[in-house]
């Protein structure tokens with residue numbers, strides 16, 4: 490079964506691979522990049538692929554993206570954009586913890602017009618308390634905040650018929666994970682695709698790994 494999917498942060502890494510696999514499967518793919526004028530490999534994907542410019546901290550750009558779906562449905566939303574280093578604590582929080590929920594909020598009307606109503610947000614095991622204290626390092630703290638907000642909001646989304654999860658994608662050999670990471674981008678995305686494909690009301694609200702196992706909060 491195919492439909493429409495929006496992948497936020499598709500210029501490289503995990504988001505790019507999501508765009509490739511959905512396009513290969515014949516989906517209507519909407520992929521965002523900060524450099525739509527120079528999309529790189531994203532621009533080479535064959536199939537029904539539309540490329541949109543999005544800096545996830547820019548609320549006007551998020552609004553413009555939502556306008557594209559005015560009167561149309563969006564079936565699946567995957568938010569992959571994230572940052573591990575090279576920005577301030579405030580910027581990391583804005584990108585990793587604020588932006589995913591700003592994007593979901595703006596795209597919600599389109600999701601509610603969609604047929605599958607599935608949302609997947611990339612978090613990290615670094616954001617897990619796992620029975621211990623709240624992560625202190627900037628990256629873990631931002632993903633922990635994302636997880637807390639997700640758990641606050643998801644029950645309401647569920648009443649609207651949305652099924653939403655957050656993922657730890659593994660330690661993945663993207664630019665972020667580095668060449669020595671044990672999980673390939675392909676393996677990670679294949680695993681998450683299986684979870685998203687099977688996502689039903691009972692799985693909504695959970696923190697999954699790319700293997701489809703539950704991760705402790």
Ligand SMILES: NC(=O)c1ccc[n+]([C@@H]2O[C@H](COP(=O)([O-])OP(=O)(O)OC[C@H]3O[C@@H](n4cnc5c(N)ncnc54)[C@H](OP(=O)(O)O)[C@@H]3O)[C@@H](O)[C@H]2O)c1
Pocket residue numbers: 498499500501502503504522523524543544545546569570571572573584611612613614657658659660661662663664665666667670
């Ligand atoms: N790789 C891992 O081992 C690992 C582990 C745990 C969790 N994760 C999470 O998985 C997600 C994807 O990671 P990845 O490995 O694919 O990382 P990546 O290779 O570094 O790619 C990051 C993506 O996020 C986009 N992005 C960053 N800041 C942005 C902003 N302000 N506005 C719009 N787009 C922005 C980048 O766009 P540009 O090309 O424009 O920079 C790029 O497309 C992230 O949320 C990350 O935290 C990854």
